[in-house]
Amino acid sequence: MSKLGSVVEAVDKYNKFVEDEVKRARTDKKFGQQMVTRWNGIKAKIPLGSAPTGLKLPRLALPEIDEAGDIARYLLGDGLPGEFPFLNGAYREMYLEPLQTPAIELGAYEKNAHNGKSKNNGSRNGTKNGVKPQQAEEPTRLFSGLMLAEDTNERFHFLGAHQRSKRLSTAFDGPTLYGIDSDAPGILGKIGEGGVAVDTVEDMIRLYDGFDLGSPDFSASMTISGPAPIIMAMYIAAAKRRFGNDIVPRLRGTIQADIFKEVQAQNETIFPVEASLRFLTDMMEYTTREMPRWYPVSISGYHIGEAGSTPVQQAAYTLSNGFAYAEMMASRGIPVDEFGPRLSFFLDCGLDVEYIALTRVSRRIWAIGMRDAFGAGHKAQMFKVHTQTSGRSLVAAEFKNNLTRTAAELMLSYMNGTNSCHSNSADEPFTTPSEEWIRLAAHGQAILLDESGIFKHTMNMLSGSPGMKAVERAVEAAILEEFREIERLGGVMGAVENRYQRSQIQTAAHRYEQQIYDGTRPIIALNKYRNSEEEMPEFELARTPRAKQQLQVDRLKKFKAKNAKKAEAALEKLAGVVETDENCFPALMEAAEVCSLGQISTTLQEVVGRFRPMV
Amino acid sequence: MAAPVRILTAVPICDGHDSAINTINLEFIRHGIEVVYLGYHRYAEDIVRAAIQEDVRAVGISSYNGGHVEFFVEVVKQLRKRGADDIAVFGGGGGTITHDDQRVMKKRGVDKIFFAGTSLTDMVDFVHDRYGKAHRHNGRNGAPADMQLARKLTQIEDSFANGKTARKSATKKTGNTRVIGFTGPGGAGKTTLIDELVLRLLKRDSKLRIAILSHDPSVVGAGALLGDRATMINSQHDRVFMRSMATRGQAGGLSPATEDCLQLLAQSGFDYVIIETVGTGQEAMPFQSKLVDQTVLVMNPDYGARLQLQKIVMLDLADIIVVNKSDQDRARTAMSEIGRRVEQNGREQRVLATVAKRHRDVGVDQLCDWLTQPIARMSRRAN
Numbered sequence: 001m002s003k004l005g006s007v008v009e010a011v012d013k014y015n016k017f018v019e020d021e022v023k024r025a026r027t028d029k030k031f032g033q034q035m036v037t038r039w040n041g042i043k044a045k046i047p048l049g050s051a052p053t054g055l056k057l058p059r060l061a062l063p064e065i066d067e068a069g070d071i072a073r074y075l076l077g078d079g080l081p082g083e084f085p086f087l088n089g090a091y092r093e094m095y096l097e098p099l100q101t102p103a104i105e106l107g108a109y110e111k112n113a114h115n116g117k118s119k120n121n122g123s124r125n126g127t128k129n130g131v132k133p134q135q136a137e138e139p140t141r142l143f144s145g146l147m148l149a150e151d152t153n154e155r156f157h158f159l160g161a162h163q164r165s166k167r168l169s170t171a172f173d174g175p176t177l178y179g180i181d182s183d184a185p186g187i188l189g190k191i192g193e194g195g196v197a198v199d200t201v202e203d204m205i206r207l208y209d210g211f212d213l214g215s216p217d218f219s220a221s222m223t224i225s226g227p228a229p230i231i232m233a234m235y236i237a238a239a240k241r242r243f244g245n246d247i248v249p250r251l252r253g254t255i256q257a258d259i260f261k262e263v264q265a266q267n268e269t270i271f272p273v274e275a276s277l278r279f280l281t282d283m284m285e286y287t288t289r290e291m292p293r294w295y296p297v298s299i300s301g302y303h304i305g306e307a308g309s310t311p312v313q314q315a316a317y318t319l320s321n322g323f324a325y326a327e328m329m330a331s332r333g334i335p336v337d338e339f340g341p342r343l344s345f346f347l348d349c350g351l352d353v354e355y356i357a358l359t360r361v362s363r364r365i366w367a368i369g370m371r372d373a374f375g376a377g378h379k380a381q382m383f384k385v386h387t388q389t390s391g392r393s394l395v396a397a398e399f400k401n402n403l404t405r406t407a408a409e410l411m412l413s414y415m416n417g418t419n420s421c422h423s424n425s426a427d428e429p430f431t432t433p434s435e436e437w438i439r440l441a442a443h444g445q446a447i448l449l450d451e452s453g454i455f456k457h458t459m460n461m462l463s464g465s466p467g468m469k470a471v472e473r474a475v476e477a478a479i480l481e482e483f484r485e486i487e488r489l490g491g492v493m494g495a496v497e498n499r500y501q502r503s504q505i506q507t508a509a510h511r512y513e514q515q516i517y518d519g520t521r522p523i524i525a526l527n528k529y530r531n532s533e534e535e536m537p538e539f540e541l542a543r544t545p546r547a548k549q550q551l552q553v554d555r556l557k558k559f560k561a562k563n564a565k566k567a568e569a570a571l572e573k574l575a576g577v578v579e580t581d582e583n584c585f586p587a588l589m590e591a592a593e594v595c596s597l598g599q600i601s602t603t604l605q606e607v608v609g610r611f612r613p614m615v
Numbered sequence: 616m617a618a619p620v621r622i623l624t625a626v627p628i629c630d631g632h633d634s635a636i637n638t639i640n641l642e643f644i645r646h647g648i649e650v651v652y653l654g655y656h657r658y659a660e661d662i663v664r665a666a667i668q669e670d671v672r673a674v675g676i677s678s679y680n681g682g683h684v685e686f687f688v689e690v691v692k693q694l695r696k697r698g699a700d701d702i703a704v705f706g707g708g709g710g711t712i713t714h715d716d717q718r719v720m721k722k723r724g725v726d727k728i729f730f731a732g733t734s735l736t737d738m739v740d741f742v743h744d745r746y747g748k749a750h751r752h753n754g755r756n757g758a759p760a761d762m763q764l765a766r767k768l769t770q771i772e773d774s775f776a777n778g779k780t781a782r783k784s785a786t787k788k789t790g791n792t793r794v795i796g797f798t799g800p801g802g803a804g805k806t807t808l809i810d811e812l813v814l815r816l817l818k819r820d821s822k823l824r825i826a827i828l829s830h831d832p833s834v835v836g837a838g839a840l841l842g843d844r845a846t847m848i849n850s851q852h853d854r855v856f857m858r859s860m861a862t863r864g865q866a867g868g869l870s871p872a873t874e875d876c877l878q879l880l881a882q883s884g885f886d887y888v889i890i891e892t893v894g895t896g897q898e899a900m901p902f903q904s905k906l907v908d909q910t911v912l913v914m915n916p917d918y919g920a921r922l923q924l925q926k927i928v929m930l931d932l933a934d935i936i937v938v939n940k941s942d943q944d945r946a947r948t949a950m951s952e953i954g955r956r957v958e959q960n961g962r963e964q965r966v967l968a969t970v971a972k973r974h975r976d977v978g979v980d981q982l983c984d985w986l987t988q989p990i991a992r993m994s995r996r997a998n
Contacts, residue, residue: 173629173681174628174629174630174680174681174682175629177629177631178628178629178656180629186628186658186659186660186689187628187629187682188685189681189682189684189685189686189689190627190628190629190680190681190682190686191682193680193681193682194680194681262631266631267631267632267633267655267656268631272972272973272974275974306634307634308634308638395731395732396709396710396730396731396732397731397732429709429710429711429731430710430711430713431710431711506634506637506638506641509634509637509638510637510638510641513638513735514735517734517735517736526732543681607974608974609973609974609975610848612807612810612846612848612972613654613655613656613845613846613848614846615633615637615652615654615842615845615846
C-alpha cells in the first residue's frame with residue numbers, strides 16, 4: 001500500500017472519530033459540559049470590529065448552536081479558522097482588516113490551543129499590545145512574462161507600483177519551458193512568446209533587476225516545471241552575483257517544479273519521470289536545508305483543471321500528487337516537519353458548483369492525511385494555496401463578459417479562503433494580457449477585498465451554509481473514491497504509468513466540449529444569447545518583434561563563446577555526479593554560473609534520457 | 616467501400632497544449648477519419664517527414680503558444696520543398712490566431728484556420744469535404760524516394776479497401792534486408808521497446824536505414840487513432856521510414872494490406888524492416904509470412920497464473936521472448952515460468968528481461984546484439 005491508501009484510511013477514521021465524539025458529547029454528560037464550556041469561552045473571546053457605517057460585528061462568525069453534539073461536530077469536524085482540520089481557513093484572520101484599536105490581545109481563541117501564529121501568506125493580523133498593527137501583504141498576485149528579460153522587468157516594475165509588497169510571478173516562453181536554447185534551429189518564432197525568454201544567468205539578472213531579492217517584502221514565483229531545478233540554480237546564481245553568497249538563505253519565493261501534473265496534464269516534461277523526480281528531490285533537499293523561506297514545489301491542480309478535468313479530479317490528482325512528493329521526501333529521511341511547511345498548492349477556480357467548497361475540502365483532507373498518515377505537526381498540516389481564476393472558462397465571443405466570469409470566480413476563491421489569488425484578464429482568450437485588462441483584473445480583487453465589506457470584517461462570513469455543507473460532503477466522498485482508484489493502480493506512480501489520470505482528464509475534456517455543443521452547458525454569448533453580428537475584436541497583440549528575438553540569440557551566442565571552456569568542465573562534472581546517487585543540485589548550481597539552459601538540459605538528457613510522451 | 620481519409624495532427628514545438636487536439640482527434644475518429652497523431656512539442660521538420668511517409672491528405676496543427684505564423688508557414692514551405700505541395704495544412708489556435716494572422720498565413724499557403732467557437736461538426740465536415748478525395752498526383756517520377764514509396768503503400772491499402780483480397784504469402788526481398796516481427800499483448804511496451812531498439816541501431820551504423828510498419832486497431836468503415844509516432848521519439852529520423860496502418864476490420868493484429876505492404880518495403884533496400892502488431896490475444900499468430908525472418912514476443916510480467924502461459928500460441932513460435940517491465944515485482948517469477956514453458960518446445964528460443972523505459976537498459980542492448988547477429992549464427996548459439 002502506498003501512503004495514499006493510509007491517507008484514505010486516515011480520513012475515514014477521522015470522520016468516524018468525529019461522529020463518535022458527537023455521540024459522546026450527547027451521552028457523556030461531563031464531556032458534553034466540557035464542550036459547551038469551551039464553546040462559550042471561544043465566543044466570549046471574539047473581538048468586535050466595526051464597519052465604516054458604524055455597525056459592530058464580531059471578527060469571527062460562528063454557527064448559532066448550543067448543543068454539545070453539534071458543538072463537537074463543528075469544532076472537530078470543521079475546526080475554527082487556523083485550526084485542525086482547517087476547513088474554514090489555514091489562518092485565523094485571513095483577509096480581515098487590521099483592528100484600528102489593537103488594545104485587545106489577539107491571542108489564540110483558546111488558552112490551550114496551539115500557538116500557530118499566522119504570518120504573511122495573505123493573512124492580515126494585528127499585533128500585540130498597542131503596537132501599530134503591521135499591514136500584511138496583499139493576497140493579489142499577477143502573472144507576467146513577455147518578450148525578453150528587460151521587457152518583463154519593465155512590466156514587473158509597472159505592476160509593482162500598485163503594490164506595497166513586491167510579489168512577482170513569472171511566466172516563461174516555450175523554449176525555456178522545454179529547456180531549449182533560443183539559438184536552437186526551428187524555434188526562433190517562439191522566443192519571448194507567451195512568456196519571457198531565459199537562457200542564461202545573465203537573463204536572470206536582467207529579469208529581476210532593480211528588485212532587492214533578499215528583502216522580506218520581495219518574493220519571486222517562477223512557473224516552470226520540466227527544467228525547474230536548472231532554473232532554480234540559475235536564480236540562485238543570479239542572486240549570488242548581485243548580492244553575494246550570503247543572500248541564499250534569505251531568498252524567498254516559489255518555483256512550480258511539479259512534474260506529476262506535467263505528465264498528467266500540461267506536457268512540459270523533458271526528462272523521464274523517475275529522473276525528473278530525482279532532480280526535483282535533489283533540489284528540494286537543498287532548498288529545505290539551505291533556503292528556509294523558499295517553496296520548492298507548487299503542487300498544481302491549475303493545469304489539470306485547464307486541461308479539462310472535472311473539479312473533483314483536479315483536487316484528487318493534486319492532493320495525491322502532494323502526498324506522493326511528501327512520501328519521496330520522507331523516504332530520503334527528511335523530517336516531515338521540515339519539508340511539510342515548504343509544500344504549497346496551486347488550484348484552478350472555475351464556475352462549476354464544486355468550486356463552492358473544493359479548496360475547503362482539499363485543506364481538510366491534506367491536514368488529516370499529513371497529521372495521521374505522515375505524523376506532521378501543525379505547520380506541516382496546513383494546505384497553503386494560491387488560486388487562479390479559470391482561463392478555460394473565458395471565451396472570445398463578447399469577451400467583456402469575461403470580467404463577470406472572473407469576478408464570480410474570485411468570489412468563490414475568497415469564499416474558500418485562498419491564501420493568494422491571481423485574477424485573469426478578460427483579453428486572455430486572445431493574447432498575453434495587455435495593461436488595460438491586467439489593471440481591471442487587479443482592481444477586481446481590490447474591489448472585492450478592500451472596497452466591499454464581504455471579506456474584511458468577519459471570518460466565516462459566508463462559510464457553513466447548508467448548501468456549502470452538502471457540496472463539501474459530496475466532494476470529499478468523490479475525492480476519496482478517486483484516491484481509492486489510484487491506490488488500486490499502485491499509487492500515483494503506478495497510475496501515471498497506466499495513463500490513468502491522463503485518460504480521465506481527456507474523457508472529461510471531451511465531455512465538456514460535447515456539453516457546450518449540445519447546450520447542456522450554457523456559455524453565454526457562445527451557445528446561448530449569441531450575437532451573430534459580432535465581429536471578433538482586433539487587439540494590438542503582444543508579439544515579440546523579430547529584432548528582439550534575434551537579439552536574444554546573439555546574446556546567447558556571445559555568452560556561450562565567452563564561457564566555452566568553463567562550461568565544458570562544468571558540464572562534464574555535472575554528468576559525472578548525475579551518474580552517481582549523489583545529490584546533483586550543487587553541481588547544477590555550479591553549471592548554472594557558466595552554462596546555458598539548453599547546454600545543461602542536453603547534458604542531463606544524455607545521461608538520463610529524454611521524456612517519452614504519453615498521448 | 617472507399618478508403619478512409621487519412622490526416623496527420625500535431626502540436627508545434629515548445630507547445631504542450633494538447634487538450635483541444637485530443638478532443639478534435641476523438642471527433643475525427645468517430646466520423647471515419649484515420650488520424651496519425653504525432654503528439655505535442657513537435658518540430659516542423661518532424662511533422663513534414665511524417666506527413667510524407669504516412670502519405671496523409673492534410674496536416675492539422677493545433678497551436679496555443681504563439682509563433683503560429685512562422686510555424687505553419689514553415690510546415691508549408693518544407694512540404695513544398697520536398698515535393699509534397701498537395702498535402703494541405705490547416706489548423707487553429709482558439710483565440711490566439713487573429714484574423715490578421717490568418718490572412719498572412721493563407722497568403723503563404725495555409726489552407727484553412729478555424730477560429731474560436733467553431734463546432735467540432737464543422738471541422739469534421741470540412742475535412743471530409745475538402746480532403747475526401749485522393750491526391751492529385753501519385754508519387755510522380757523524380758519525387759523523393761520516401762514520397763514515391765509512401766504513395767505506393769497508399770495504392771496498396773486503397774486497393775484492399777476497394778475489395779482486393781489478401782494473397783497467400785510474398786517471398787521476394789532485397790539481399791540484406793532483415794524483417795523482424797514484434798507482437799504481444801497490449802500494454803507490454805512493444806512500441807517503447809522498438810523505439811529503443813531503433814535508437815541503438817541508428818547509433819551502431821551511420822548509414823543504416825530502417826522501415827517500421829506499425830498497426831493500430833480499427834473496424835471496417837470507421838476511423839482510427841494511429842498514435843505510435845507520438846511515443847516513438849527516436850524513430851522520427853531521416854533514416855527511418857515509418858508507416859502507421861489501421862487494421863481496418865481484420866482480426867489477428869495486422870491489416871489485410873500488411874503482406875503486400877511488407878513485400879514492397881522488403882524490396883526497398885532497408886537494412887531492417889520492423890513490423891509491430893496491435894496488442895494481441897493468446898491465440899494470435901500474426902507472422903505467417905515467409906518474409907518475416909525473426910519474431911519477438913513482448914510480454915508483461917503480469918500475465919496472471921502460470922497456466923495462462925500454456926495457452927499463448929506465440930510462446931511456441933517466437934524466436935525471442937522478451938519479458939519487458941522487468942523492474943516489476945513479479946518479473947523473476949515470470950522469467951522462470953516462461954523459461955520452463957519454452958523448454959517444453961525443444962526449439963532454439965531465447966528469453967530476455969528488459970526495462971525498455973529505462974535509458975540505456977542492458978536488456979535492450981542485449982536484444983539489439985541478438986537482432987544484429989547473422990541469423991544462422993544466432994540459431995547455433997541459442998543452445
